[in-house]
Amino acid sequence: MAEPLSPPRLLPSGDSAITVEFSRTIDNAANRRVLALDRVIAAEPIAGVTETVPTYRSLLVHYDPVQIGFDALGEQLLARAAKAPPTETGTRRWRIPVAYGGEHGIDLEDVAKALGTTPDEIVARHVAGDYRVAMIGFTPGWSYLSGLETFLHMPRRKDPRLLTPAGTISIGGIQTGVQCLAGPSGWHLLGRTPVRTYQLHRDPTFLLEPGDAITFTAVDAKTFAEQDRAADAGEFVAELVRP
Amino acid sequence: MTIAEAQAEAIKFHALLRSLPDRLRGIEDFGLNVEALKDANVAGQAVSAIDAVTWQVAVP
Amino acid sequence: MSKLVVTSIGPASSVQDGGRPGSQRYGLVPSGAMDRLSLAAANTLVGNELLAAAVEIGPFGASFTARGGAVRVGLAGASRNADIGGRPVAFDSSATLAEGETLNLGFARGGSFSYLAIEHGIEGEPMFGSLAVNARAGLGSPYPRPLQSGDELKTQAASGIAERRIELPASNDAPIRIVFGPQDDEFADESKRLLTDSEWKISATSDRMGYRLEGPAIKHLDGHNIVSDGTVNGSIQVPGNGQPIVLMPDRGTSGGYPKIATVITADFGRFAQISAAGRSASRR
CATH class of the missing domain: 3.30.1360.40 (Gyrase A; domain 2)
Structure with missing residues (x-):
């Protein structure tokens, strides 16, 4: 028992x-x-x-x-x-595309330097992670994920940025996150996703639920741009691997 | 104050909200407030107010 | 179709109602009126639902002109010099603007926010059941942002019924009452006493997200970072500099500073009305 x-x-x-x-x-x-x-x-x-x-x-x-x-x-x-927690049957699983590095993830190189490795390895490790939506908060759709591997743990920036782009994928402390709206953040920016976790006039307005499982997949800048347009038109772009 | 006291106050507050329609009066027996209105140009101090910089909440 | 045209308006003025609770689990804060009692009083004056959408007017002056027909309004909240075409209008009462007439409102006195309700309500497209403006989330109707000169609030023609006034309990400036928690155990008893026994000033950088209190520094027992958890209207969080911040209706749904106490529901609107440079004492 x-x-x-x-x-x-x-x-x-x-x-x-x-x-x-x-x-x-x-x-x-x-x-x-x-x-x-x-x-x-x-x-x-x-x-x-x-x-x-x-x-x-x-x-x-x-x-x-x-x-x-x-x-x-x-x-x-x-x-x-x-009560014993109900068994988690039917946890939804999403695969979320991310354009890492360059203009999409301006901190990727600095993160690699700070952790003594290459940007490619940072991306490989971040993509290999199996995450879960621990909570959604601060601003609409800002999804805090647990499950970041220890190697990628990094203190938050001393000076938070006042404006970071919509769709930012970042790491901070022992967490990683999917940010929906542009806004302030003290985390390290690894990339951007075209996925809108919050979008008005779309059904559902909020894509992710607390408890959902998440993996990331790397896409190039061209794919990001295409998917960004599709997402703007109301497509999820995120792949629902297990409903 | 204690939670019980605060809840009692909250219940009174909700009752006050619901009682508002009973607090309507005709405008005829009114007059005092017009005098008060003329009393003056006491400009209130302002909450300067619009721009939400980021001090309020812990930034993620 | 009648409408009220905003002919001039200051910052911190927006359409607000009872807000949109129910989506805080997705990071969407309810927003809604800073002072619900005053919102409800304004609406009651013109026969609307208590928490229907109305114009929340910030501390500065404003004026509105009726177009396309007469418009009946209810005024409550922080009082102001008010006239319609030179004819004085009292607060806590209704008044009707004939087509083409302008309602002029001066600076707020003895408070920060006034409410202008419109008979038959403001036409708009509810988002999550509310017209309330939440500019950060792009929500609000008819405009998802604070009001500006030239904006139009559509409604139906005034009914022409007799004007009303409303009798409200006398305002008081007793200390704002609080309940300690949820993280008051992050503070020593003397810090908690400091919160209740000190006079606090509302900082001029306060807004609909939060009111910053200026006074003695409140020290934490064990650092100022906690794991983020949920917030409510009136949460009093204490960041590293020891100057408390009271979270207001446009707050973040979660916050990572210890929350020493919470302003009680019954006093929240009265607290929201305290103007910058006004004094606010809190007590247990």
Whole structure:
């Protein structure tokens, strides 16, 4: 039998949300429990819960205090967290094209230098990774992936850039990520994907879900440009390897 | 304050929102505020406001 | 078809409503009005749903002209000198602009944001059920950005019914109330007391994403980087410089600084109305 699961901590985020914290560090096991609790709540809804937001190590549960209070909700959350996580049948798997280096990934050479290797090896290692969407946050579609191999771990930049391009694929700390919109970032930019993880007027608007499995595939600049046009017209461009 | 107190305040706040239609009055018995309006040119201080630089949130 | 044409407007003015909750798991923040009570009061004055879309007007002046017919409006929130073609108009009341007339609004007094609701609502294309502007995500309707001179807010002709005023609870400037957590254990008790016992000033660089508080530095027990987790309206996060930032409706959905406390829902709108250089004390 599985060992009993240690209960998460229930932390108040004001009077209308509870942070259900499974760990204080980035921890794949904790992230699995976060996503498992999220699925259990979706399957067995709790009256008064208005929205759940999975992150690396905690599930933020928004609720309506008119309908349910902190204590009653806390009990229900603990009961659901104590259940064995549902088996992950049907994890979706995506293959995401990336144009690495050059104008698409301006930090690739510096990353290679810092890690004492070649840009080609950095790309080979990044493409070989088997990642998972640990959380989506900050701005729409910004997908934080776990599963970056230790060799590629690198501290974030001291000075974050105020503007990095839409579709940036980057590494920072022990994570890698798919950024959707142009915006600030302190991570190291390895390349760009034509995939829009968030696109208005497309169904679905958001392509990735927390928990999805991700691999990357390298494409050349010409392919990137073609796929970028197709994506602009509403195509996913990302390949759904396993629905 | 405690969560229980804050939740009680939140419930009161929601009740206040729902009570707004009951707080409508005819405009005839009104007059005082017009006087208040004339009272002055106390320009409020501004929240300068538009540009979201990046100090607010941890940048990824 | 009537419309209200924006003839002049300052920064930090946009169409806002109850926001678009439900997609924070994808990084999409709900946005919505800074001060919901005032939004609801403005809407109530003209018979709209409480959290229907209205114009959230920042601290500076603004003017609007009715075209294509009469337009009835409700005004609430931070009061201002207001007139329609020279005829004074009171806040917390409705008024009707005849075709061609202009509503002039002065600077905000005793607050930062005023709400102008339009009878029959503002026509637009809801995105995730909301017209609220979120410029970073390209969302909002009729314009996915703050309002500018020349913008047009389409609506239906004024009903011509008698004007109304609304009686709201007296405003108060009591300290803003907070609940400690979720990461108050990252701070010593004396740091927590510093938060509640100090006078804080709202920085002039505050905006719809966050209000930065200026005052004594709040020290962390163990560094200022935590693993990012979810945020709410009113989350008080403390970055490395010890100057707290209160997250507002356009916040990032996740943040990587410890959150010492959260402004309570009932006081959030009142907090949002505190103007820069105004004082804000918080208490437990």
